Amino acid sequence: MVRIYGDFDLTNFWYESDYASCEYVDGLPNQLAINAVQERLGYTLPAAYIELSCHQNGGQPRKTCIRSPSRTTWAEDHVAITGIYSIGSRKRCSLCGEFGSAFWVQEWGYPPIGIYFADCPSAGHDMICLDYRKCGPNGEPSVVHVDQEWDYRITFLAENFESFIRGLNSEAAFDN
Structure with missing residues (x-):
């Protein structure tokens, strides 16, 4: 497998908890499982998503906030x-x-x-999405925030999944 993240250390990326183990974390996916999910969803998963999932398949990251270019219902300058x-x-x-x-x-x-x-702390009132509108179902999607509370307003967050992961920061980075 080609290492996409290169210098990015994934060993301390995930926060371990019983909740994460119960709700998010599954066994490492094999190619058959990846193909089945892609077929069911109708989209090709980004290679960076697959690589992250082959390190740990789902969970809660330690850093949970990413800068947004505009205000959301969550905060002035970021989403969680x-x-x-x-x-x-x-x-x-x-x-x-x-x-x-x-x-x-x-x-x-x-x-x-x-x-x-990715879900957000709002219990469904905003979500994070791989956006395939510009690239088509087999392209490299951008990452957006979709805000149900503001009539499903879409806010760009990152050019691709790898940039999204690299852009995650701790909550403390946004404390005023």
Whole structure:
């Protein structure tokens, strides 16, 4: 496997908790599982998402905030995430699980622009999505914040998944 993250240390990326283990973290995905999820979702997962999932498949990162270019319902200058979904369908917070990407589109009315892969502390009132509108289902998606409270307003966060992961900061970075 080509190492996408290179100098980025993934060994201390994840926060370990019983909640994360129960809701997000699944076994490491093999190619068969990856293919099945991609077929079910109708999109090719970014290589950086797959690489991260082959280190640990889903969970809660230690750094949970990323800068946004404009105000959201969460904050003036950033959004926060609770966890990143695993590749699979066994965990409630997995890409094809009970609260997976399709759930947010079908049950909550989120726009069908890609794959909803990270939830936020608002309990469903905003989500983080891989946005395939510009690149098509097999391209390299950008990462956006979708705000249900503001009529599903879409705010750009990162050019790609790797940039999103590298852009995560601790809450303390945004304390005023």
